[in-house]
Amino acid sequence: MEKSCRLAIKAVPNAPRNAVAGWLGDALKVKVHAPALEGRANEELCAFLAGELGLPRRAVTVAHGGTSRQKLILIAGLTLAEVRARLEPAANKSRPTRLVTQ
Numbered sequence: 534m535e536k537s538c539r540l541a542i543k544a545v546p547n548a549p550r551n552a553v554a555g556w557l558g559d560a561l562k563v564k565v566h567a568p569a570l571e572g573r574a575n576e577e578l579c580a581f582l583a584g585e586l587g588l589p590r591r592a593v594t595v596a597h598g599g600t601s602r603q604k605l606i607l608i609a610g611l612t613l614a615e616v617r618a619r620l621e622p623a624a625n626k627s628r629p630t631r632l633v634t635q
Contacts (some may be wrong), residue, residue, distance in 0.1 A: 538613040539596060542604040546574040551581045553623035560603070561620060575599060579606070586611065586619050 541560035548564030555562055567577035575595050583593040588610055598604035608616055 535609060536612050536615075537607065537609045538611060538616060540606045540608055540613065540616055542578070542598075542606050544569075544574060544578055544602050544604055546602075551577065553585065553620055553626075555624045561624070572599070575604075578604075582606065582608070585623055586616060 543557055543560050543562045545554070545562065545564045546567060546569040548566055550564070551566050552564045553561065554564050563578060563582070565574045565578050565581065567573040579593040579595065580590050583590045586593070586608065588608070592609040594607050596605045596607040611619070
């Protein structure tokens with residue numbers, strides 16, 4: 534049986550660049566450069582996530598929420614734990630570091 538999982542996404546179209554913005558509870562916030570027009574943002578979202586996960590483009594598809602910012606993405610070939618582990622470095626890069634001075 535092939536490994537697969539579903540990942541909740543909050544997509545932000547029309548961003549300056551593609552980026553993983555971090556986790557919002559169980560959902561991953563992803564900024565996509567493409568506009569939310571004629572499925573272009575969904576296509577770019579899937580291609581971007583496939584690249585970040587090291588998977589072929591066909592392994593990442595929109596399962597639910599094609600016209601919504603809240604999406605459910607189907608990822609073939611990885612478990613949810615493996616997806617989280619691979620995306621964690623990208624999610625941590627986007628978080629600003631707080632400097633604590635005393």
